[in-house]
Amino acid sequence: MPRIVVTSVSGELLRNLWVPNAELVRRVVEMIESMPDHPLYIDGEELPPEQRASLLYQATEVRDASSRLTRDLAPADVKEALGVLAMGLEEMRRDCSELRRLHIHSAREFGLLVQAQNRVVLEEGIRARSLLHQSLDDIDAIDRAVTVAKVKRSLEPPPSAGGRTLMMDTSNDGVMNRVNNLWQGRHEGRKK
Numbered sequence: 001m002p003r004i005v006v007t008s009v010s011g012e013l014l015r016n017l018w019v020p021n022a023e024l025v026r027r028v029v030e031m032i033e034s035m036p037d038h039p040l041y042i043d044g045e046e047l048p049p050e051q052r053a054s055l056l057y058q059a060t061e062v063r064d065a066s067s068r069l070t071r072d073l074a075p076a077d078v079k080e081a082l083g084v085l086a087m088g089l090e091e092m093r094r095d096c097s098e099l100r101r102l103h104i105h106s107a108r109e110f111g112l113l114v115q116a117q118n119r120v121v122l123e124e125g126i127r128a129r130s131l132l133h134q135s136l137d138d139i140d141a142i143d144r145a146v147t148v149a150k151v152k153r154s155l156e157p158p159p160s161a162g163g164r165t166l167m168m169d170t171s172n173d174g175v176m177n178r179v180n181n182l183w184q185g186r187h188e189g190r191k192k
Contacts, residue, residue, distance in 0.1 A: 005041040006031055014038060029059045151179055 002024055006015035014035065019027045024042075031040055032052050040047045154175040 002043050004028060004031060005044075006035055006038050007041070008038060025055070029055055032056060033059075150175065154179070 001018045001020055004015070004017045004019055004024075004027060005013065007013055015031065017027065028040065028042065028047070032047075032055060040052070
């Protein structure tokens with residue numbers, strides 16, 4: 001905290017103050033205005049006359065500006081400015097409410113769009129699964145038909161040539177043996 005000292009011309013102590021930094025300029029101007037002819041010391045150093053004049057000039061300029069400001073801002077102007085501010089706040093509130101409504105609406109539409117897309121994907125998956133099962137059933141049916149055709153061919157008697165009976169072809173014996181073994185393997189437990 002700086003120290004302000006005011007003395008008389010002969011050196012007699014008139015004022016001795018410890019002032020916070022924030023109030024230093026205001027207090028120095030007060031001392032200069034109240035005791036204009038006396039020397040003023042700040043922390044032991046005398047304030048030169050040029051700085052005294054500069055501080056007084058700046059203080060009068062600040063006072064004039066503040067008085068013009070209070071004179072120019074009549075209560076009607078302040079009320080008008082507050083009214084404009086209130087209208088601006090109300091408009092901002094309406095805009096914010098509209099923005100919130102649009103945000104909720106667009107989020108809802110986006111959710112519906114995602115649900116529709118998920119439904120399409122799900123339906124496509126169900127259709128693909130149905131086609132897969134149908135294809136597997138068709139493959140099983142074809143496989144059974146081929147097996148039945150092979151078994152029938154192996155069980156048919158060979159065609160007769162000119163009224164004579166031909167010997168049975170032994171190449172089908174292997175198929176017959178396999179069919180017979182399969183049948184016995186399936187029904188073996190039933191014999192007991």
